[in-house]
Amino acid sequence: MAYEYHRSGSLEEALVLAAGDDSALIAGGTDLLVALRKRKRPAPRHMVSIRSLPELAEVSEQAGSLHIGAGVPMADVLANTVVREHLPALTAALAVIGSRQIRNVATLGGNLCNASPAADSAPPLLVYEATLELAGSSGRREIAISDFFLGPGRTVLRPGEIMTAIRVPLPGAGAQSAFLRRSRVAMDLATASLAAAYTARDGKLINLRLAAGAVAPTPLRLRRTEAFLEGKPVAEETLAEAAEIARSEVAPISDLRGSEWYRRELIGVFLSRALRPRSTRMKGSA
Amino acid sequence: MKTLLRFQLNGREVAFEAPPHARLLDVLRDIAGLTGTKEGCGEGECGACTVLVDGRALNSCLFPALEADGRSVVTVEGLASREGGLSELQQAFVDEGGAQCGFCTPGMVMSAAALLAENHSPSDDEIREALVGNLCRCTGYTQIIASIRAAGERIGKAATQ
Numbered sequence A: 001m002a003y004e005y006h007r008s009g010s011l012e013e014a015l016v017l018a019a020g021d022d023s024a025l026i027a028g029g030t031d032l033l034v035a036l037r038k039r040k041r042p043a044p045r046h047m048v049s050i051r052s053l054p055e056l057a058e059v060s061e062q063a064g065s066l067h068i069g070a071g072v073p074m075a076d077v078l079a080n081t082v083v084r085e086h087l088p089a090l091t092a093a094l095a096v097i098g099s100r101q102i103r104n105v106a107t108l109g110g111n112l113c114n115a116s117p118a119a120d121s122a123p124p125l126l127v128y129e130a131t132l133e134l135a136g137s138s139g140r141r142e143i144a145i146s147d148f149f150l151g152p153g154r155t156v157l158r159p160g161e162i163m164t165a166i167r168v169p170l171p172g173a174g175a176q177s178a179f180l181r182r183s184r185v186a187m188d189l190a191t192a193s194l195a196a197a198y199t200a201r202d203g204k205l206i207n208l209r210l211a212a213g214a215v216a217p218t219p220l221r222l223r224r225t226e227a228f229l230e231g232k233p234v235a236e237e238t239l240a241e242a243a244e245i246a247r248s249e250v251a252p253i254s255d256l257r258g259s260e261w262y263r264r265e266l267i268g269v270f271l272s273r274a275l276r277p278r279s280t281r282m283k284g285s286a
Numbered sequence B: 001m002k003t004l005l006r007f008q009l010n011g012r013e014v015a016f017e018a019p020p021h022a023r024l025l026d027v028l029r030d031i032a033g034l035t036g037t038k039e040g041c042g043e044g045e046c047g048a049c050t051v052l053v054d055g056r057a058l059n060s061c062l063f064p065a066l067e068a069d070g071r072s073v074v075t076v077e078g079l080a081s082r083e084g085g086l087s088e089l090q091q092a093f094v095d096e097g098g099a100q101c102g103f104c105t106p107g108m109v110m111s112a113a114a115l116l117a118e119n120h121s122p123s124d125d126e127i128r129e130a131l132v133g134n135l136c137r138c139t140g141y142t143q144i145i146a147s148i149r150a151a152g153e154r155i156g157k158a159a160t161q
C-alpha cells in the first residue's frame, strides 16, 4: 500500500488533487481503509483526505431545509437537535450504524458515496427526498438522491467529483417517519431495512414515500407500493395487499445475511409495522 | 517518504516520522512504544485499538497516523497519573474483576472513559450501547459493566464532595 497521503486544506485544493491520475478521496476512511486492507480494491497512488475540510463540516438550517456537510461525522449529525426533532427515520438509522468509534469518524457523505446497497442513511434520505450537492473541477451541480445510485459501489459521481452537502427538506407539521432494520447481531450490516415518511390525514396516508435498503443493487424507492397506498386508509387488508406489492418490487439476493425469501418477508413485515397507527404498532427493531 | 507529525500524546507534545500509510495504531505501538493499545481485527470490529482523539473514542486501526497531526491523543497509558497511580476507572476494573485475559481491556477502558466524560451516571443500557464496538472474547461483559458503573459512582461522589 504505497500511496501518498494529501491532507487538503480547502475544497479547491482537494478538487485539484482529486482530479489527478489514480487518486482516491478519503473521508472517515471506515469503508475505504477496510476495503484496501481486505484487498477488495487496489491502492491508489494518491490518497486525498477531505477530513475536516471546513467547506464540508457545517450543519445549518436554511430556508426550511437542513444542510448537512458531507464531511460531518455521523455522531455529530446524530447529536444535532434539528435532526432528532424533525428527522426521526434518519436519527434511527444513524443510531445503529457501526459503533460509537465508527460514528465518531464515519461521514454521511462517505456512507452515500460508498454506495453499498445496505448503506443505512440512504433509505431515510430517499424518503425525505434529499438533494445532494456535488462539486467538480468544472463546477457545481445538484442531484436528487433518487438519481444518485447506479449499482453496488457505483454512483453518478464523476471522477474527482466531491459531494459537499446533503440538503434535507424539513417535513411539515404532522408528518411522520420511521426506519426499521434487521441485522443478525449488533454492528452487522442490515439484512434488510425500510424507511417510510407520510402524513396521516383523516386516517388516510398522504404524501407517502417508502424506501428499502439491502434488498436490491441500490437503495430503492418503492414507487409502486407508494402509488397503491397513497390516499388510502390504513386497514389490515390494504396493508397486506401493499406488502405483497412491496415484496414483488424489491430484488434481493441470498447471501450470508439472509435468503432472498427472508429479505422479501422482512420488507412486508416492516411495511405494516411502519404504517400501522402508533397505538397498535409493535415496537420496531429499529 | 516519511512525514513529520506532531501531536499531543497523553498530554505531552511529541513528534514522529511516519510513512503515509501508517495507522495511528502503528505509531502508538511501534514508534512511541505504547503497547497498551491492542490490535485485534484491524478492521474496526473489535475495539481493542480504541483511543481518544480530541476527546472522542475511535478505532486507531482505521485512523491514518498523519491525521493525528495537530490533535490530542490519549491512550490507556494516559489515564494513569504521571507517577503511575491508576485512575478511578482503571481501579474500578481491578476491583470489580473487569479484566480476564486483559486483551480487550484497554479498549473497553477508553470507550468507558469517553462515556463517563459526558455522563457520570450512565444506565446499564447506556453502558452497553457505548460498548457496542468493543468485543471481549473472554465474555466478561457483566463485570465490565459493573466496573464502569462503579467508576461512574466514584467519580460522581468525588465531584460532589
Ligand SMILES: Cc1cc2nc3c(=O)[nH]c(=O)nc-3n(C[C@H](O)[C@H](O)[C@H](O)COP(=O)(O)OP(=O)(O)OC[C@H]3O[C@@H](n4cnc5c(N)ncnc54)[C@H](O)[C@@H]3O)c2cc1C
Pocket: A024, A025, A026, A027, A028, A029, A030, A031, A032, A033, A034, A050, A070, A071, A096, A097, A098, A099, A102, A105, A106, A107, A108, A109, A110, A111, A112, A113, A114, A118, A119, A120, A121, A157, A161, A162, A163, A164, A187, A188, A189, A190, B043, B044, B045
Ligand atoms: C465496523 C464497521 C461497522 C459498520 N457498520 C455500518 C452500518 O451499520 N451501516 C452502514 O451503513 N455502514 C456501516 N459501516 C460502513 C461505513 O462506516 C459507512 O459507510 C461510513 O459512513 C463511510 O463513511 P467514511 O467517511 O468512513 O467513508 P470513506 O471510507 O472515507 O469513503 C468511502 C467511499 O466514499 C468516497 N467518498 C467519501 N466521502 C466522499 C465525498 N464527500 N465525495 C465523494 N466521494 C466521497 C471515498 O472515495 C470512498 O470511495 C461500517 C463500517 C465498519 C468498519
Ligand code: FES
Pocket: B038, B039, B040, B041, B042, B043, B044, B045, B046, B047, B048, B049, B050, B059, B060, B061, B062
Ligand atoms: S483492531 Fe481496531 S477495531 Fe479491532
Ligand code: FES
Pocket: B098, B099, B100, B101, B102, B103, B104, B105, B135, B136, B137, B138, B139, B140
Ligand atoms: S478479558 Fe479477555 S478479551 Fe476481554
